[in-house]
Amino acid sequence: MSNPTYTVIFYLFAAITxxxxxxVVFSRNVIYSAFSLLFTFFGVAALYVFLSADFIAVTQVxxxxxxxxxLLLFGVMxxxxxxxxxxxxxxxxxxxxxxxxxxxxxxxxxxxxxxxxWMPSDVTLQGSIVERIGFETMSRYVxxxxxxxxxxxxxxxxxxxxxxxxxxxxxx
Amino acid sequence: xxNTLNAWSNALVGFNPMGLPLGLVILAAIPxxxxxxxxxxxxxxxxxxxxxxxxxxxxxxxVGKWGILQTLADIxxxxxxxxIVPASADKFLFVVGPGILFVGSFLAFAVLPFSPAFIGASxxxxxFFAIGIVSIEVxxxxxxxxxxxxxxxxxxxxxxxxxxxxxxxPAAIALLCGAMMAGTLDMQxxxxxxxxxxxxxxxxxxxxxxxxxxxxxYFIASLAEVNRAPFDIPExxxxxxxxxxxxxxxxxxxxxxxxxxxxxxxxSAIISIVFLGGWNSPLPNLGAVALNDWTNxxxxxxxxxxxxxxxxxxVQMWLRWTLPRLRVDQLMYLCWKVLTPFAFVSFxxxxxxxxxVP
Numbered sequence: 001m002s003n004p005t006y007t008v009i010f011y012l013f014a015a016i017t018x019x020x021x022x023x024v025v026f027s028r029n030v031i032y033s034a035f036s037l038l039f040t041f042f043g044v045a046a047l048y049v050f051l052s053a054d055f056i057a058v059t060q061v062x063x064x065x066x067x068x069x070x071l072l073l074f075g076v077m078x079x080x081x082x083x084x085x086x087x088x089x090x091x092x093x094x095x096x097x098x099x100x101x102x103x104x105x106x107x108x109x110x111x112x113x114x115x116x117x118w119m120p121s122d123v124t125l126q127g128s129i130v131e132r133i134g135f136e137t138m139s140r141y142v143x144x145x146x147x148x149x150x151x152x153x154x155x156x157x158x159x160x161x162x163x164x165x166x167x168x169x170x171x172x
Numbered sequence: 173x174x175n176t177l178n179a180w181s182n183a184l185v186g187f188n189p190m191g192l193p194l195g196l197v198i199l200a201a202i203p204x205x206x207x208x209x210x211x212x213x214x215x216x217x218x219x220x221x222x223x224x225x226x227x228x229x230x231x232x233x234x235v236g237k238w239g240i241l242q243t244l245a246d247i248x249x250x251x252x253x254x255x256i257v258p259a260s261a262d263k264f265l266f267v268v269g270p271g272i273l274f275v276g277s278f279l280a281f282a283v284l285p286f287s288p289a290f291i292g293a294s295x296x297x298x299x300f301f302a303i304g305i306v307s308i309e310v311x312x313x314x315x316x317x318x319x320x321x322x323x324x325x326x327x328x329x330x331x332x333x334x335x336x337x338x339x340x341x342p343a344a345i346a347l348l349c350g351a352m353m354a355g356t357l358d359m360q361x362x363x364x365x366x367x368x369x370x371x372x373x374x375x376x377x378x379x380x381x382x383x384x385x386x387x388x389x390y391f392i393a394s395l396a397e398v399n400r401a402p403f404d405i406p407e408x409x410x411x412x413x414x415x416x417x418x419x420x421x422x423x424x425x426x427x428x429x430x431x432x433x434x435x436x437x438x439x440s441a442i443i444s445i446v447f448l449g450g451w452n453s454p455l456p457n458l459g460a461v462a463l464n465d466w467t468n469x470x471x472x473x474x475x476x477x478x479x480x481x482x483x484x485x486x487v488q489m490w491l492r493w494t495l496p497r498l499r500v501d502q503l504m505y506l507c508w509k510v511l512t513p514f515a516f517v518s519f520x521x522x523x524x525x526x527x528x529v530p
Contacts, residue, residue: 005188005193005196031262031265031318032264035265035268035311035315038272038308038311042308054295054296054297054301055297055300058297058300058301058304058305059304061304061305061307061308062300062303062304062307065307065308065311066304066306066307066310066337066340067307069311070307070310070311070314070333070337073311073314073318074314074330074333077314077318077326077330128296128356128357128358129296129297130296130297130300130356130357
């Protein structure tokens, strides 16, 4: 992708992702943080597209925007007097925070400079990605896939149980 | 103007005079202009005329012959209106809400094949993208409803979001049946698989004895997804004034309406692509009278998909002026206890049919 247009679009999305993520962290208003998260998720999805992983990009939008963000907004909106609560976004532990920050940056830069480039697979991809993902899910990774579905089923039953009406107790 | 796949859109992408990617901009602008034109002519004017005929009255008759210029007059009126932002509204979300809403409904047009030679982005996950991108619209509705700082708006937004999120499930499973019959998620491939000399007989709706069930389920669920009657409880006039756009005036109101008409065409186009052959001609070849060969091609393709889309929009309008509105609990009952189980049944039956029968 040496085309200058794509480079410009890439940096645009990178900037959107970084700035909206910063806004999520530094905003003092939960609602604005939640809405800013939309742009972060969207920017990350766009970055996946630049990695030629369109399936993961769309999944990112479906799961994070359609599921998690909407749930988050619902939760936030039904909380009373949300606009009047100011979040604490002050820096509280300066020394450990700075140490952690530089540690993380150092670790990432170390990995970046010691890993030499990408490691392309010997086998080139034939056909569409979706087919390949479906095939792998149903063959090599079928056990983790089924385990995830059982976990989700358990979570669903638990949520339905918690949300059920309390039956009036006859003893009292 | 070759006949190869995506010839027009590929030519547009290659068009960049002086190194500027003008072709890409034009490519994105074509669906935008299309939405605006169709919403003006068929959307607003057509809906008013159709509703008038349904109710045995005349509809707009004053401006121009048969009231043709009524919509233009409405646009002029909307442009001149004061742009009111309520004093207690959340200024930022109130302004940004309609924008997000419109972007959400417009993004899916990127993967709609308007003709064998034209598609915005030929993704191999096109159908998945079209289903998934609707969730951005949901955030726009929430922003508009919450930002208005009005009880009716918030109720409308919450109802609308609950409805869209619930009906996404039967809709997605029903479309999955179509995707299973095609074996691909690429929109152009789905269309190509439905072409043949027998015309309509090659459409997925007529290719399997169960296909009518997901077709019907998707149509019902898509009505709910675009908040059309009988599922228009988010904007139920009798209870909620106008739902999440109660406080909107002028151009912001127009943008919300444009988004609604945009998603109406979007779901109609998707249902005709997945089940009714998209840009394929429905006419069969009858011996020497090769109707199918004569009515296929890039320009005819655009004609067929747009007329199929318009037909489904007509059915949507027809239902709107015929059926009464559902209650909230009936709506959820229909989604979770009727449509979702039947969608699963049709999913399994389609899978069995695809594996064992043809």
